[in-house]
Amino acid sequence: MCTYVTEKIELDGAGKGGSGWFTLSEGAVYVDHPYHACHEHTVNIDFTNPADGPSARVAVELTEESALALVEAIQKALAAAPAGLASGRRRVTSS
Numbered sequence: 001m002c003t004y005v006t007e008k009i010e011l012d013g014a015g016k017g018g019s020g021w022f023t024l025s026e027g028a029v030y031v032d033h034p035y036h037a038c039h040e041h042t043v044n045i046d047f048t049n050p051a052d053g054p055s056a057r058v059a060v061e062l063t064e065e066s067a068l069a070l071v072e073a074i075q076k077a078l079a080a081a082p083a084g085l086a087s088g089r090r091r092v093t094s095s
Contacts, residue, residue: 034061043067
């Protein structure tokens with residue numbers, strides 16, 4: 001059953017699509033029928049930059065188990081790093 005519920009978030013990062021790297025500005029997460037994965041339903045994640053057009057998109061289709069494992073892995077990686085190390089508020093200096 002599709003939920004038709006989409007969680008949208010603002011992002012600050014980069015993604016690599018078919019045309020190379022682009023700035024990410026938005027994300028969407030929803031449970032629906034996948035386009036490519038061989039499952040009835042998946043957790044779908046779209047990383048996009050609408051200002052750059054439809055080619056500025058990276059799509060991911062994961063099983064529920066894989067999505068939960070990804071969330072846990074992200075939390076563990078952030079917990080293992082010094083606080084604020086990957087923050088967008090951190091000033092990047094060139095060497």
